[in-house]
Amino acid sequence: MKRDTSAARSGATVAATTTGRKAGLGGHRSRVGLICLVAAAAYAMIGLVKLATYRTSTFDLVIVDQAVRNYAAFQPPYVPVLGAWHDRGLDYLQLADHFSPVYALLAPFYWVHDGPESLIVAQALLFAAAVPFVWLYTRRVLGTAPAYLVAVAFALSWPLARAASFDAHEAMFVPLLSAIVIERYHAGRRLPAFLALLALLLVKEDMGLMVIGFGGYLFWIGDRLRGVCCALAGLAGILVARGALIPMLGGDPKDFWAYGHLGADLPGALLGMARDPLATLLLPFSAEAKVDTLFLLAWPTLLLCLLSPLSLVALPQVLERMLSDRPLWWQSDFHYNAFVVVILFCAGVDGLARLLRRLGRDGDRSLALTWAVAVAAVALTLVPRFGLDQLYHRDFYRGDPVKTAAAAEAVARIPSGVTAEAANSLGPALTRRTTVLLWTGRPNGAPWVVADTSRWEFPFGSPEEQLAQVDRLVSEGYARVFERDGYVVLHRG
Structure with a gap:
């Protein structure tokens, strides 16, 4: 052979x-x-x-x-x-x-x-x-x-x-x-x-x-x-x-x-x-x-x-x-x-x-x-x-129009040149103009946080767990500056 x-x-x-x-x-x-x-x-x-x-x-x-x-x-x-x-x-x-x-x-x-x-x-x-x-x-x-x-x-x-x-x-x-x-x-x-x-x-x-x-x-x-x-x-x-x-x-x-x-x-x-x-x-x-x-x-x-x-x-x-x-x-x-x-x-x-x-x-x-x-x-x-x-498939190009519009508005609230903790699906939209960290619920000291609490999101589990993390950050001094269709933007000056 x-x-x-x-x-x-x-x-x-x-x-x-x-x-x-x-x-x-x-x-x-x-x-x-x-x-x-x-x-x-x-x-x-x-x-x-x-x-x-x-x-x-x-x-x-x-x-x-x-x-x-x-x-x-x-x-x-x-x-x-x-x-x-x-x-x-x-x-x-x-x-x-x-x-x-x-x-x-x-x-x-x-x-x-x-x-x-x-x-x-x-x-x-x-x-x-x-x-x-x-x-x-x-x-x-x-x-x-x-x-x-x-x-x-x-x-x-x-x-x-x-x-x-x-x-x-x-x-x-x-x-x-x-x-x-x-x-x-x-x-x-x-x-x-x-x-x-x-x-x-x-x-x-x-x-x-x-x-x-x-x-x-x-x-x-x-x-x-x-x-x-x-x-x-x-x-x-x-x-x-x-x-x-x-x-x-x-x-x-x-x-x-x-x-x-x-x-x-x-x-x-x-x-x-x-x-x-x-x-x-x-x-x-x-x-x-x-x-x-x-x-x-x-x-x-x-x-x-x-x-x-x-x-x-x-x-x-x-x-x-x-x-x-x-x-x-x-x-x-x-x-x-x-x-x-x-x-x-x-x-x-x-x-x-x-x-x-x-x-x-x-x-x-x-x-x-x-x-x-x-x-x-x-x-x-x-x-x-x-x-x-x-x-x-036409729907592929549209995605979820409501969620996409809300995500775009949430991302727009984050100023350029800052460090932001972002939900897994939002980080790619921010990475060109900010230093992106993954939002995990662990404190990283980032002044900006943008979360998606409407669905299961890596590395979190249920939306309830994510909402609990948002509430914890608010209790620690973060302010809600945007909230729509599950997207939440937090800022601490």
Whole structure:
């Protein structure tokens, strides 16, 4: 099997070399570009409408906004909202929370427009920028027509839809970088592939797991020296980021330790897993949400991603979530699945090619096209479940007009240049002109507070609990300066 895989890879490399530049987008450039443009517009529209109608969140849009705004001003990436949350001071560094220096690359967007809108647009562009590499990889393996269908299916994929629907996160960089790694390596262009692989280590402290996974893939297909080097580089990246850089910058690696059921730390967790390997093997399937997410990750390729060793690249990242004790990490919601979506689509393409070779149908374009049509159809069937369908519903653009008008009026009462504690849904509207802290009920000494007491709101519980907190602040000297439809603005001079 390994000899066959290596031969296929070598053949692809020779083909890519002999055709040169013509093997790129060529005459298809405008059509692939159109897919990218439509995808970027759709992702951006979702985020911008949510921002305009007060449906984004302080955690995490304000966090990223504060960091990038400081980078744009050539200052350290302070995130006061996280510093107050952790009780570590308003000069807390984003790098001490998640090691994501890659955010500095977004600073030029803030030189054009200083506000969270820039993050949403940048994220949309980065997601869409992965499409040409998915197209190139699929075209080389299956042909041109399947490449278009797979590219469209990828652009419609539910992990990207979910990520675009939930603020902006470091995940925005991973589809593009992982697509470059896989496509360029397959094309025989190893330098850009490995540079993109190393760049993943600057995205987040745990991205070394993906680098380790790619090392496992290289080892599997016979490129063993590079595979071992990648695995060691990934491990070193994790150990340096979590064990040295985050503590040195004022963070605590235990903030995101979610494996207490396995052990108090990494050695303890590994020992606990070794003591009961059967329970460890069953743990990723121990909850309905886990099984649902795992199936949904594989289903867009009709499960054929499971036939490719490329899935090894995603495996460590997926296990990191499924072995944890945090239910939010298991879900198909939020942005977590965008980390592995490119890998699994490319694994599906490779899995089909491997299946066709086993069946003696290598090069059968009709079967490849049939599979690609089915993949595009599956992507379309998942659109209504995962958020892109919002774009063709009029109510999405309107939101709740009464609540939106009240929120806008409440936000307008907060003067510029002050520090304000804001409800989770209101912080993004204030972050451009104030220092936003999350309203938690704990005293932070902010002179302004803007709360939403009409609904359940992170990190509070019921509206009654929030009203009680408002009453407490009033008793401590805050004055009500605005109150409408559940929004309350408080000020203490």
